[in-house]
Amino acid sequence: MTSIAPPPRPDRPRVQDLAGAVLAGGDTEDLLDLLVHSARTDLGARSAALVLPLAPGTWTFELVDGPDAADLLGRTLTPRSPAGAALEETDSEALERIGTLLVGEQDIPALLAVVDGAEHGSGFLAVLRDRPDGAGPDGAADPAFTRADRERLDALAALVLLTLRVPAPGVSDELDDERSRIARDLHDLAIQELFAVGMELEALTDALAAPGQPPSNTRIRSSVASSVQGLENAVAQIRQIVQSLRRERLEATLTEQLRHEVGLAAAGLGFVPTLRLPPHPAAMEAELPSEIADDVVAVVRECLANAARHAHASAVAVSVSLFSEGVDRVVQVNVSDNGRGIDPTVQRRSGLANMSSRARRHSGWVDALSLEPGTMISWRVTLPAA
Numbered sequence: 001m002t003s004i005a006p007p008p009r010p011d012r013p014r015v016q017d018l019a020g021a022v023l024a025g026g027d028t029e030d031l032l033d034l035l036v037h038s039a040r041t042d043l044g045a046r047s048a049a050l051v052l053p054l055a056p057g058t059w060t061f062e063l064v065d066g067p068d069a070a071d072l073l074g075r076t077l078t079p080r081s082p083a084g085a086a087l088e089e090t091d092s093e094a095l096e097r098i099g100t101l102l103v104g105e106q107d108i109p110a111l112l113a114v115v116d117g118a119e120h121g122s123g124f125l126a127v128l129r130d131r132p133d134g135a136g137p138d139g140a141a142d143p144a145f146t147r148a149d150r151e152r153l154d155a156l157a158a159l160v161l162l163t164l165r166v167p168a169p170g171v172s173d174e175l176d177d178e179r180s181r182i183a184r185d186l187h188d189l190a191i192q193e194l195f196a197v198g199m200e201l202e203a204l205t206d207a208l209a210a211p212g213q214p215p216s217n218t219r220i221r222s223s224v225a226s227s228v229q230g231l232e233n234a235v236a237q238i239r240q241i242v243q244s245l246r247r248e249r250l251e252a253t254l255t256e257q258l259r260h261e262v263g264l265a266a267a268g269l270g271f272v273p274t275l276r277l278p279p280h281p282a283a284m285e286a287e288l289p290s291e292i293a294d295d296v297v298a299v300v301r302e303c304l305a306n307a308a309r310h311a312h313a314s315a316v317a318v319s320v321s322l323f324s325e326g327v328d329r330v331v332q333v334n335v336s337d338n339g340r341g342i343d344p345t346v347q348r349r350s351g352l353a354n355m356s357s358r359a360r361r362h363s364g365w366v367d368a369l370s371l372e373p374g375t376m377i378s379w380r381v382t383l384p385a386a
Helices: 015-024 028-042 082-088 092-097 147-165 173-209 217-248 254-269 281-287 290-311 350-360
Strands: 047-055 058-065 100-103 106-116 122-128 274-276 316-325 328-337 365-370 375-382
Touching: 015 028, 015 147, 028 047, 028 058, 028 122, 028 147, 058 082, 082 092, 082 122, 092 106, 100 122, 106 147, 122 147, 147 254, 173 217, 254 274, 254 281, 254 290, 254 316, 281 316, 290 316, 290 328, 290 350, 290 375, 350 365, 350 375
Parallel strands: 274 316
Antiparallel strands: 047 058, 047 122, 100 106, 106 122, 316 328, 328 375, 365 375
16 A cells, blocks of 8 residues: 655755765764754654764764763673674664664664674664653554654665765865765756655645645646656756766776776665675776676666665675686676565566666576575676687
């Protein structure tokens, strides 16, 4: 059953505005403060906290917004605690199933979202809510966290990850200028278009809910048509921005482009995928024709985007290899995840069709293999004879 989410409260920043603030740069601690505060206010929580690795096997409450700061700020977690054990095992599903955090001597209902720092170790973003009066410790009357709460917290956790992984201001003036340009283009073009669509749909929703004469079918059709056009404009503007970024990276090596795609995927996945390349990637780059190298990058990008949209995975691995098979040289791309697998009820798989088309023009093929758990997309093509 699909429900229409209520319009954002005036004091609730839109995710795209928070993302714009992160991309525009600034002091890392100030940005983290903003995101933790937003988690508390957006989800109607009594407190929000950010837990990050302090040392191997130890995590600390780095930031706490709300009345629990006195009890939590600076407190450490070890693998003996449920949250510490989940972090030690890098088990994001176990972490997200934890329903409480210890504050003083009380277990307080909590919602946790993993912040995967890759080589730096994982942490989590958490919000805590009061139990209703009279609720017992068994949690039967605990305040429910909704699916919308989970999605909002996951989005904020992804922005925390992005904040932690973006170099601090002053590290590279060129990078700062580029980040500012991207944020400005997104804000002035795509986000403004989406904001206008949101205003149009909110006005239509208000008109439908208002007592008295409902809006005419003509008014409804006009609003929907205007919104669809606005979305198409926003998509076109985002594509132009992405294409301009790709053009600027034409001189990048295949390895650099693959690492770039893996880094970009972190925002949608909430963690950084692993990337495995041959021991001597420069030799592979020298052997691959440019059109096949471009397709390798495109296939990795498509697989990572599909994993972010559909897999609900806690781990994704990308492997690119080059080997001999008989008299042929073959390049193979494998992208695997530990997510929920392929939904057999979904018939339209445009991403897989695009990858298949890219494989066929190089005498190759693509296959989707079911894992336990998860899925692996395997794409391979034969290099032209020297």
